[in-house]
Amino acid sequence: MFDRILEVLPEIGVAMGQTLTMLLVAIPLAVLLGTPLGVLLYTIGPNGLKHRPKLHRVLDGLVNLLRSFPFLILLIAIIPVTRFIVGTTIGTAAVIVPLTLNAIPYFARFVEQNLSQLGGGVVEAARSMGASRSQIVRDVLIVEAKPGLVSSITIMTVSFISYSAMAGLVGGGGIGDFAIRYGYYRYETPLMITAIVLMILLVTIVQLGGSYVARRLDKRL
Amino acid sequence: MIEIQNVSTSFASAAGPFTAVDDVSLHIRRGTIQGIIGFSGAGKSTLLRNINLLERPTSGRVLVDGVDLVTLSDAELRTKRHDIGMIFQHFNLLNNLTAQENVELSLKFAGVGKAERRRRAAETLEIVDLADKAGTYPAKLSGGQKQRVAIARALATGPKVLLCDEPTSAVDPRTTSSVLQYLADVNAEFGITIVVVTHEMNVIKAIADNVAVMEEGRVVEQFDLAELQRPGFHPATSIGRYLVSDEIQLDRSGRGAHTTAASEGLINV
Ligand SMILES: Nc1ncnc2c1ncn2[C@@H]1O[C@H](COP(=O)(O)OP(=O)(O)OP(=O)(O)O)[C@@H](O)[C@H]1O
Ligand SMILES: [Mg+2]
Numbered sequence: 001m002f003d004r005i006l007e008v009l010p011e012i013g014v015a016m017g018q019t020l021t022m023l024l025v026a027i028p029l030a031v032l033l034g035t036p037l038g039v040l041l042y043t044i045g046p047n048g049l050k051h052r053p054k055l056h057r058v059l060d061g062l063v064n065l066l067r068s069f070p071f072l073i074l075l076i077a078i079i080p081v082t083r084f085i086v087g088t089t090i091g092t093a094a095v096i097v098p099l100t101l102n103a104i105p106y107f108a109r110f111v112e113q114n115l116s117q118l119g120g121g122v123v124e125a126a127r128s129m130g131a132s133r134s135q136i137v138r139d140v141l142i143v144e145a146k147p148g149l150v151s152s153i154t155i156m157t158v159s160f161i162s163y164s165a166m167a168g169l170v171g172g173g174g175i176g177d178f179a180i181r182y183g184y185y186r187y188e189t190p191l192m193i194t195a196i197v198l199m200i201l202l203v204t205i206v207q208l209g210g211s212y213v214a215r216r217l218d219k220r221l
Numbered sequence: 222m223i224e225i226q227n228v229s230t231s232f233a234s235a236a237g238p239f240t241a242v243d244d245v246s247l248h249i250r251r252g253t254i255q256g257i258i259g260f261s262g263a264g265k266s267t268l269l270r271n272i273n274l275l276e277r278p279t280s281g282r283v284l285v286d287g288v289d290l291v292t293l294s295d296a297e298l299r300t301k302r303h304d305i306g307m308i309f310q311h312f313n314l315l316n317n318l319t320a321q322e323n324v325e326l327s328l329k330f331a332g333v334g335k336a337e338r339r340r341r342a343a344e345t346l347e348i349v350d351l352a353d354k355a356g357t358y359p360a361k362l363s364g365g366q367k368q369r370v371a372i373a374r375a376l377a378t379g380p381k382v383l384l385c386d387e388p389t390s391a392v393d394p395r396t397t398s399s400v401l402q403y404l405a406d407v408n409a410e411f412g413i414t415i416v417v418v419t420h421e422m423n424v425i426k427a428i429a430d431n432v433a434v435m436e437e438g439r440v441v442e443q444f445d446l447a448e449l450q451r452p453g454f455h456p457a458t459s460i461g462r463y464l465v466s467d468e469i470q471l472d473r474s475g476r477g478a479h480t481t482a483a484s485e486g487l488i489n490v
Contacts, residue, residue, distance in 0.1 A: 125313035127275055129327040129374075130302035139326060143317050219358040220316045
């Protein structure tokens with residue numbers, strides 16, 4: 001059994017590398033693009049700095065639409081978009097596109113939620129100090145929401161570790177795909193278990209690391 | 222210094238427009254401490270927020286240092302707000318910033334450069350005797366210390382006016398007098414005009430030069446605190462008299478709450 005594991009070890013290494021690549025590209029991209037979208041959702045929302053009911057409803061609906069797409073269907077539905085962006089529809093690069101597309105509205109919701117939980121006091125104080133809307137967002141809201149945002153990134157990363165397992169469908173590889181290929185298709189249970197243990201390890205590391213950073217950033221206690 | 226002219230503020234509600242501030246006119250002299258007192262819901266906070274336009278009045282004019290704020294553009298108003306500091310009942314400090322960084326924030330919004338911000342924030346913390354807490358986060362400060370950081374934050378930009386919404390309602394009585402002392406010092410040393418909204422008459426008695434009594438959105442009475450020393454002076458309105466009495470009076474016979482006479486008795490001081 002261990003011989004077999006050793007035999008495919010290079011393959012396991014490649015699979016882990018693919019999973020990490022997916023996460024390291026999709027998650028930062030989602031944070032980068034989802035944050036402004038989330039800020040916008042909050043800002044034009046009912047308790048935001050500049051309520052825009054109509055625009056909010058449109059954007060809110062769009063986010064819901066993207067969020068409610070099952071990942072598998074999204075993966076296939078946006079193949080033309082994927083081809084346009086990365087020039088191919090198979091492989092790790094190709095999976096990153098639907099992953100990111102799914103993660104952006106996901107994270108935007110997190111941002112919106114984190115901001116609306118802050119309470120009006122600090123915003124009120126900032127307004128009294130003559131802060132502009134962008135200053136309120138940058139220097140007050142994001143600053144106060146930072147620990148919560150780190151927790152949200154952690155949650156998102158963990159769910160995307162399991163999402164990335166579906167990458168196998170378009171030949172994206174990754175450790176989840178490895179588990180499916182060897183465990184589900186070839187009945188090599190020990191290999192599947194090895195892969196799953198690695199995924200659990202990855203999730204644990206992400207969760208512990210995320211919690212640690214969030215705790216360090218949070219000055220409320 | 223502050224001229225409130227026929228200011229009304231209404232809010233839309235399910236049952237139609239609700240008037241929180243109803244045709245209030247108030248003149249607040251430069252360098253004085255103006256008290257505004259009234260029961261919960263009287264419209265005190267709304268009126269205070271009308272002064273820096275956190276709440277834009279539905280009608281009327283608000284002049285601060287001769288400038289009608291209502292006519293200013295957004296950018297002009299933001300600039301003007303650097304001249305009008307404000308502190309709050311619950312301090313409204315940023316939890317994730319140190320005392321020093323909280324004070325620097327108002328300077329940042331005022332466009333002050335980084336080095337200068339650091340210097341002036343340290344200086345202002347000195348005024349409220351918190352230089353030693355510069356690196357401390359709000360969670361590790363007492364209520365009184367938090368309010369002093371908030372005072373420093375409001376003062377850092379060198380405002381001419383300081384608006385205080387229930388500045389001592391969340392702290393104990395001893396801390397109350399310390400916070401009020403800092404406000405009084407700031408008023409005496411820098412000549413800053415202060416407006417204090419509170420429901421505590423002892424706060425008004427301790428610090429205000431003049432008090433406006435609010436009820437249901439209106440200023441129903443206004444007098445100089447010095448008047449209270451004059452024998453034979455009685456506030457004209459029942460709410461004024463009640464607030465001046467500053468005492469909780471209970472009927473211990475067991476029927477107090479049921480008899481309207483008891484609540485009348487409270488008022489006839
Ligand atoms: N943004 C708002 N929207 C709707 N109604 C409001 C709003 N702000 C205040 N009000 C209402 O206006 C009235 C006056 O409120 P305000 O906060 O000015 O009272 P207050 O005298 O400061 O009371 P308190 O002592 O409880 O702080 C209240 O009935 C309140 O419910
Ligand atoms: Mg109030």
